[in-house]
Amino acid sequence: MHRSGFIALIGRxxxxxxxxxxxxxxEKVAIISDRPQTTRNQIRAILTRPExxxxxxxxxxxxxxxxxxxxxxxxxxxxxxxxxxxxxxLVEANETPGPGDRYIAEILxxxxxxxxxxxxxxxxxxxxxxxxxxxxxxxxxxxxxxxALSALKKIDLNPFVKAVVEHLPEGxxxxxxxxxxxxxxxxxxxxIIREKIIALTRQEIPFSIAVVxxxxxxxxxxxxxxIRAEIFVERKxxxxxxxxxxxxxxxxxxxxTRQELEALFGQHIFLDLRVKVKxxxxxxxxxxxxxxxx
Numbered sequence: 294m295h296r297s298g299f300i301a302l303i304g305r306x307x308x309x310x311x312x313x314x315x316x317x318x319x320e321k322v323a324i325i326s327d328r329p330q331t332t333r334n335q336i337r338a339i340l341t342r343p344e345x346x347x348x349x350x351x352x353x354x355x356x357x358x359x360x361x362x363x364x365x366x367x368x369x370x371x372x373x374x375x376x377x378x379x380x381x382x383l384v385e386a387n388e389t390p391g392p393g394d395r396y397i398a399e400i401l402x403x404x405x406x407x408x409x410x411x412x413x414x415x416x417x418x419x420x421x422x423x424x425x426x427x428x429x430x431x432x433x434x435x436x437x438x439x440x441a442l443s444a445l446k447k448i449d450l451n452p453f454v455k456a457v458v459e460h461l462p463e464g465x466x467x468x469x470x471x472x473x474x475x476x477x478x479x480x481x482x483x484x485i486i487r488e489k490i491i492a493l494t495r496q497e498i499p500f501s502i503a504v505v506x507x508x509x510x511x512x513x514x515x516x517x518x519x520i521r522a523e524i525f526v527e528r529k530x531x532x533x534x535x536x537x538x539x540x541x542x543x544x545x546x547x548x549x550t551r552q553e554l555e556a557l558f559g560q561h562i563f564l565d566l567r568v569k570v571k572x573x574x575x576x577x578x579x580x581x582x583x584x585x586x587x
Contacts (some may be wrong), residue, residue, distance in 0.1 A: 297464035298378035305392035306354025384567035
């Protein structure tokens with residue numbers, strides 16, 4: 294019997310959902326940052342084995358939104374929860390439940406799909422403290438079972454995957470066996486650019502940027518892939534922050550992005566980055582649609 298299904302990874306911002314997604318499939322599918330609310334879209338990672346195919350879905354962190362973009366991110370997560378075969382609620386094992394965890398637990402009470410509790414970051418906590426925190430988290434909702442693991446250190450992932458397969462219905466293989474994500478290359482390229490900017494900037498910049506791939510095509514000789522990307526910010530002052538003194542920060546973003554994309558796509562890349570102002574784009578419905586967030 295072949296099993297297949299869709300699994301939603303939900304939780305507060307920055308609990309390690311994207312790190313777990315990447316660890317499960319052994320490849321980088323979702324960008325990672327220590328900044329909350331990095332994931333803005335539904336991102337799928339596909340784990341195929343002879344007897345099963347699991348489609349893990351990384352969702353934006355559930356939070357109380359302060360703008361239209363945040364509201365859209367929360368809606369993506371809540372809609373995903375209603376459409377999957379299993380929900381995995383990720384929490385930080387080294388922290389006790391907070392208001393954000395209780396807020397998500399209230400949402401879970403209205404969801405019919407079975408739920409796993411996943412205590413992540415066990416590498417940061419003692420066994421005694423883990424047992425105490427686990428008991429507190431178990432009281433938040435009606436979980437089928439729970440797992441303690443470390444996505445970053447890849448500790449105890451196999452028991453979790455085994456249990457996921459056992460909870461999946463009988464079903465076909467939805468994707469080719471060598472496919473690890475259904476994200477288009479343009480989306481991946483835009484996300485990696487955004488990841489590098491987040492890593493190299495501070496202040497409010499990570500929350501204010503959006504990246505759009507305006508052009509992505511191979512040269513006529515086929516030896517070079519041209520990528521032209523536009524980086525949008527909300528205020529003119531933010532342009533200078535991203536560009537940096539003498540253009541050095543944007544140059545660094547370009548170098549790091551190009552290196553990663555060349556390794557990923559297997560060919561040389563010419564990367565053209567432009568920074569533009571799009572005022573208050575996070576609160577504009579038309580811009581959210583254009584940027585792919587609605």
